[in-house]
Amino acid sequence: MRCPFCGNIDTQVKDSRPAEDHVAIRRRRFCPACGGRFTTYERVQLRDLVVIKSNGRREDFDRDKLERSIRIALQKRPVDPERMDQMISGIVRRLESMGETDIPSKVIGEIVMEALARIDTVAYVRFASVYKNFQAADDFDKFVSELRPPAAAEE
Numbered sequence: 001m002r003c004p005f006c007g008n009i010d011t012q013v014k015d016s017r018p019a020e021d022h023v024a025i026r027r028r029r030f031c032p033a034c035g036g037r038f039t040t041y042e043r044v045q046l047r048d049l050v051v052i053k054s055n056g057r058r059e060d061f062d063r064d065k066l067e068r069s070i071r072i073a074l075q076k077r078p079v080d081p082e083r084m085d086q087m088i089s090g091i092v093r094r095l096e097s098m099g100e101t102d103i104p105s106k107v108i109g110e111i112v113m114e115a116l117a118r119i120d121t122v123a124y125v126r127f128a129s130v131y132k133n134f135q136a137a138d139d140f141d142k143f144v145s146e147l148r149p150p151a152a153a154e155e
């Protein structure tokens, strides 16, 4: 696994343990070249999902992108990161079990709203208010860039 800090390929696994109720393996990695430490997650990939945007374009489903939008909606909210990870895994499992590999972005947005509504009302309102505009817009990148809480400061 390539070091995200210096690009060195020869990194070491320091620790591996189950995460997200055994849905993932979390590995702590160390880069001997620069001393950098980072974490990777190993997950079962059931199927390759494709997102159909409202303009009809297709794009590979990107879990990181989904996670980014949810992370922004939950910024500064009292939600445990482990709980957020579980929620994201739950969303992905739901998408994977829908029986279709092609999923409209609208459906994904609705599933995310449902999940957020269950864990944090403020995050739900943030996401939903941007989502209303998003239905008129045509891509998820724009959606993510619009999804900023008013007091967005540090990461």
Ligand SMILES: [Zn+2]
Pocket: 003, 004, 005, 006, 007, 008, 031, 032, 033, 034, 035, 036
């Ligand atoms: Zn490095």
